[in-house]
Amino acid sequence: MASARPIVISGPSGTGKSTLLKKLFAEYPDKFGFSVSHTTRQPRAGEVNGKDYHFVTVDNFKGLIDDAKFIEWAQFGGNYYGTTVQAVQDVAEKDNKVCILDIDMQGVKSVKKTDLDPLFLFVAPPDRETLRARLTGRGTETDDSLAKRLAHSDAELDYGHTPGNYHKIVVNDDLDSAYKDLKDFIISNL
Ligand SMILES: Nc1ncnc2c1ncn2[C@@H]1O[C@H](COP(=O)(O)OP(=O)(O)OP(=O)(O)O)[C@@H](O)[C@H]1O
Numbered sequence: 211m212a213s214a215r216p217i218v219i220s221g222p223s224g225t226g227k228s229t230l231l232k233k234l235f236a237e238y239p240d241k242f243g244f245s246v247s248h249t250t251r252q253p254r255a256g257e258v259n260g261k262d263y264h265f266v267t268v269d270n271f272k273g274l275i276d277d278a279k280f281i282e283w284a285q286f287g288g289n290y291y292g293t294t295v296q297a298v299q300d301v302a303e304k305d306n307k308v309c310i311l312d313i314d315m316q317g318v319k320s321v322k323k324t325d326l327d328p329l330f331l332f333v334a335p336p337d338r339e340t341l342r343a344r345l346t347g348r349g350t351e352t353d354d355s356l357a358k359r360l361a362h363s364d365a366e367l368d369y370g371h372t373p374g375n376y377h378k379i380v381v382n383d384d385l386d387s388a389y390k391d392l393k394d395f396i397i398s399n400l
Pocket residue numbers: 221222223224225226227228229230344345347348382383384385386388
């Protein structure tokens with residue numbers, strides 16, 4: 211592989227990032243990978259340290275925060291979760307794969323402060339109504355969570371369409387054409 215630059219995929223919730231990535235991983239099962247996150251939650255049966263998560267203590271986690279090791283971190287349900295710069299680098303250095311980061315606008319802004327130098331790709335919906343229809347059609351949202359996601363999507367769209375923020379915008383209208391566009395961009399930049 212000529213280069214193992216990470217690839218950031220971002221875009222509003224429901225725009226089709228997971229759908230497109232699923233196709234990419236299916237077509238290239240050995241080429242791409244996700245980074246392993248850190249967490250303070252207890253491992254579940256069968257979970258492997260270093261593979262499913264890096265399981266650490268709260269003190270360890272706080273030390274990593276203090277040392278500015280995280281691209282982003284958050285607390286859910288009393289546990290900490292985060293992605294370190296090193297975990298992203300490990301995908302290339304240890305697994306010999308290209309790291310895919312599926313993150314939101316805040317994550318993109320954080321990545322830009324690191325020296326990871328990824329390719330930034332924005333997945334845009336054809337329009338706002340289609341985005342609403344996809345989120346509704348997915349069947350995962352309540353009225354409340356749908357409203358929150360749509361409100362957040364306006365800021366994501368503004369940021370995504372601001373020149374200079376992304377190297378490539380893929381409009382996910384027809385899935386096969388959008389996938390071809392995404393794949394061609396990624397493959398030609400590897
Ligand atoms: N090109 C497309 N045409 C029609 N439907 C699509 C298309 N792409 C994705 N979808 C559908 O839209 C819904 C949202 O897609 P998906 O879950 O991949 O979005 P996402 O960007 O990963 O969302 P989130 O950020 O919330 O995880 C899914 O039900 C998916 O099947």
